[in-house]
């Protein structure tokens with residue numbers, strides 16, 4: 001097993017379950033120390049204990065809402081103190097509307113909360129962590145993007161679709177300014193993975209012909225981004241299930 005990322009520091013948002021947990025596991029297995037964020041403290045604390053036990057690195061769990069600016073500032077300062085300068089940020093935390101209804105039948109307040117988590121969260125995290133990366137001339141930012149196929153197929157989940165499209169615009173808007181800084185920003189698409197998020201969506205759960213993708217592909221691609229495999233492709237959109245293992 002490779003330990004290419006030994007001594008490196010990563011931050012994974014939404015690490016408590018689903019895709020984020022598998023990304024964290026893969027990074028920890030490769031030697032990274034990690035800040036593990038989600039609102040549910042019990043989940044990130046249990047993961048931190050498990051990863052430290054299995055792979056040894058320093059694991060810092062924190063119950064934080066990524067859309068809360070003060071909480072983000074506090075936790076990043078704490079992590080830099082405890083772990084050191086961050087090499088990798090994975091903006092993975094996201095949520096989706098609880099009902100699969102058309103825009104005009106939905107709850108505008110809920111849509112806004114979805115946008116706040118899925119867009120404001122990455123914006124705050126990236127704004128907090130980019131300056132030291134740029135200063136050091138090294139770093140990776142991964143945004144877990146989505147084709148939001150459910151929204152396209154059903155005409156629903158508007159807040160989710162808007163937030164994910166905007167997140168990819170954030171990625172693209174950083175490519176130019178980051179050119180020559182040594183910091184790479186990349187979108188990773190997980191395909192369709194069975195998680196609590198997709199389990200809450202009738203468009204997937206009421207069909208028996210859905211082909212689920214393996215979460216391991218996303219975890220592997222994010223780990224490869226951290227290793228520098230895609231450094232020549234800043235701004236790329238990497239569709240994890242379609243990429244060959246090196």
Ligand SMILES: NC(=O)c1ccc[n+]([C@@H]2O[C@H](COP(=O)([O-])OP(=O)(O)OC[C@H]3O[C@@H](n4cnc5c(N)ncnc54)[C@H](OP(=O)(O)O)[C@@H]3O)[C@@H](O)[C@H]2O)c1
Pocket residue numbers: 013014015016017018019020037038039040041043064065066067091092093094095117121144145146147189190191192193194195196197198
């Ligand atoms: N599953 C798929 O097929 C699929 C496809 C395309 C893209 N994606 C993307 O993949 C990422 C992970 O999705 P998933 O399917 O693994 O979802 P999930 O199983 O629902 O996990 C989401 C994680 O994000 C955390 N989270 C949610 N809101 C948060 C907030 N405000 N602050 C901090 N953490 C928060 C959750 O923990 P708490 O609730 O405890 O905070 C949880 O740990 C998302 O960006 C999603 O859009 C997923």
